[in-house]
Amino acid sequence: MTNPLLDTWTTPFGLAPFDRVEDAHFAPAFDAALDAHKSEIDAIATNPDAADFDNTIGALESAGKALDQVLSVFYTVAGADSTPAREELQRAFSPRLAAHSAEITANKALFARVADLWARRDALDLSAEQQRVLMLTHRGFVRSGAALTGAEDARMAAIKSRLAVLGTQFTQNLLADERAWALPLSEDDLEGLPDFLVSAARAAGREKGAEGPVITLSRSLITPFLQFSPRRDLRELAWRAYVARGANGGATDNRKIAAEILSLRAERAALLGYDSFAAYKLETEMAGTPQAVRDLLMAVWTPARAQAQADAAVLERMMHEDGINGDLEPWDWHYYAARRRQAEHDLDEATLKPYLQLDRMIEASFACANRLFGLEFTPLNLPLYHPDARAWDVTRNGQHVAVFIGDYFARGSKRSGAWCSAMQSQAKWPQVRHPIVINVCNFAKGDPALLSYDDARTLFHEFGHALHQMLSDVTYPSISGTSVARDFVELPSQLYEHWLEVPEVLAEFATHAETGQPMPRDMLDRLLGAATFDMGFQTVEYVASALVDLAFHEGTPPADPMAMQAEVLAELGMPRAIAMRHATPHFAHVFSGDGYSSGYYSYMWSEVMDADAFAAFEEAGSAFDPERARALETFILSAGGSRDPAELYTAFRGRLPGVEALLKGRGLAA
Structure with a gap:
């Protein structure tokens, strides 16, 4: 055969x-x-x-x-x-x-x-x-x-x-844990939920063969459910199931696996003569040492924790005003933060989402790539691995550059999260080959599919990785595209998120799903004005995860990772109403492979650069300044791993950045 x-x-x-x-x-x-x-x-x-x-x-x-x-x-x-x-x-x-x-x-x-x-x-x-x-x-x-x-x-x-x-x-x-759990909702349980969430829950129910709507452990369902459900008991059920992934006992429990992985990594580093796995892993990254990583993370942690604590006090007062006594809990944060955003910025996710249609956001990401780099995207009708996946021919000046595949919808057969990979990377050795790049996301289905603003940022983020692959222009496959230091690889992706926030981009592509009308100017202004809303929460949940990852790999491997996780969070003074973004049993970045082990900090390291890099466009007077775009392609997107990342960034910007632009961008500067 x-x-x-x-x-x-x-x-x-x-x-x-x-x-x-x-x-x-x-x-x-x-x-x-x-x-x-x-x-x-x-x-x-x-x-x-x-x-x-x-x-x-x-x-x-x-x-x-x-x-x-x-x-x-x-x-x-x-x-x-x-x-x-x-x-x-x-x-x-x-x-x-x-x-x-x-x-x-x-x-x-x-x-x-x-x-x-x-x-x-x-x-x-x-x-x-x-x-x-x-x-x-x-x-x-x-x-x-x-x-x-x-x-x-x-x-x-x-x-x-x-x-x-x-x-x-x-x-x-x-x-397996994500696939096995679902929260069936009765018609009464739908009270208070916006239409887009009800529609997505019904679609998830159909995908699971259920008779009615369900909430699954897909982030695109869990997060809006926590934001909108007035049922505190159901929010707690959903939240506890989400954070318990990989820690439910039985055959799918990941806690002992995590402990063994950490022990083996430490042994591997010792065989090579390193004091710790973190020292081994970080030697080839921009950060260089565990101490450099810790210094960055703590510089951000201190103002972020202070902001989160202040925000928690406001949310807890709101909860008490509802007649609910006691402490603000993690399953309360999203609900009261959404209400606070509505009160302070007049922004309601249910009102905002119809302006963020998936197809229009895809168009927006393509349009920005066209204005910046001259790329054009033509739909292809080719057999792919799943009916949800779709493909485009990427060209420039009529010449083929790449094939781009997008697979955007959540389903039970897809692992969680979002990622970019190259089914074929760019190279000229031993012969010329063009990249075939895929973005995979987990957005809720709908007719039409509507995104949260965070979803839209994820789409732009992964497309930034795709551009790093598609615009690669090197000879050898091993240094092609995203084959760069881990704390440099997130620069193109996080930098591209900034173009979603450009007012003229949203003004053109954020159009209402029913009326086709553009987002009203006052709503656009309020959306952009709320860019740093709840940033204390977002920063704390991320930095806590990065610091736990570093602690796991910096010294003697823990016999009980969960105990070490608790110790690290206690030493940090982790706010009680905020959980790690990725607790140990479901920390796939760190335990599914070595990619982000000792390296979850890299998003923050790259953010120091992406905040500074976008400032270069702002200083030039336009987010689409052609000279800055050419420099970005020449020194970052096309160069792959052909040069040291610090050299590449300095060639683009003239210097290496400090942490100030990041703190300012997150609204955490003093």
Whole structure:
């Protein structure tokens, strides 16, 4: 039987032939592609010719094409449209991929070639980009344990394999908990809920096969329910279920998994000679050290906590005025904050949402990219992996640039959150290839689909990541697009959020779902005027999570992560009515893989830069200043990992930023 995953794809733009791919294809394709990559690696390692850049580093860059092709399809559907069969395959693939990666970095003959090139680097006449790729390759081998021998080498391989298993299990447990819970609502329970939320709850009920509306653990349903439901008892039920994900006991409980992950990470760092996993992880980031991260987070924590405490006192008074005695609880905050925003800014989510239609916000994100970078987006009618997904041909001056795929709606088969990935990254080696980029979100369905302002910011955020992929212009795949330091990767995404706040963008694209009329100017002014409303809450819940992540990885790994989490929050003086944005059992950023471990702070580090970077446009007099846009593309969006991120930012802005612009942007400056 012909396996489409192993074919040379002749589809338009080289897009995966999703209409021909079946789950039965994945395992045999994976086996064949993995074997092919092993053979390619062996050929590079045993090449009788003396090592040079092309036959070693260049060969590594071009190896594994078949494996990349198989995995790009598999991980797309495993994350966005999971099934029990795909979850089983993921559990099988993860340790084998980890072992394969460990075998590559433990290949002594291969490492000897890389080390030889590194030792002779000054005599190789390499381009600046080649020098960078060589440095990153050599550093990657060393940090993966290539220099280890004997028992330490074997132990490192075992740790990597076990971490891969645990990360997959953590993710699948979280998805299982999210899929299993729903709060059925009677008609009486709908009282006080706006039409958009009732419509979304009915759609969620249909998706789950329920007879009536339900609230699921999708953030796009939970958050507005907490904002609008006058039923304090139901708000508490929903909130407790949301924060209990991964901590419900039984087979899907993530607490012991988190403890084992932290222990293995610490052991891994120790094998490589580091004092802690945080020291190991941060060595290659812009921050550099755990202390630098802590200094930033605490500089923000202190004013944010003070603001949150002041806000809590106001909300608690409002609650007491309703005749509810006692302390303000976490399930009360959204409800009274929404009422306060209505009173102080005359902004009601139910009134605002009809102006934030999903399709119009997609148009807005495209229009900004057109004005800034000359990109144009034409819908494509191609088979994709799910009916909700849609695709566009991205062009500039009539030339194909990329394919962009958007998959925006929540469903039970999709993991929570929002993300951007490249099914194919941009490269010129060994031949030119154009990126195929996907944004995945979890917005509530509706007719039409309506977004909260936070949802709209998420859409712009993920599209900023997509632009980083689509505008990449480098030679080698390993430094393409978002292949940059973790605390730099969020700069393009968070920076792009600012264009949603540009008045002329909202004036054009924030049009009413029923009347088609633009958002009234006074509402627009009130919306932008409330940009920092409740920022104390938002900052505290985020920074608390980042500080707990840092504490987990900075010293001796905790035997009981939940106890350490409680200790860190107590030392910080965490306001009682605010919970961590991501508590340990559902902290997927940190425990689903190593990506954001010791790195959840990176959103804040990048925000220091994005606030300063957008100020460059403001100083130029226009959010669409062409000179600043060209510089942004040249030094940030197109450069990938071809240069040190501090160099790239300095080339764009002329200097590195301080924390002042961030505090001002969040309304936390003194």
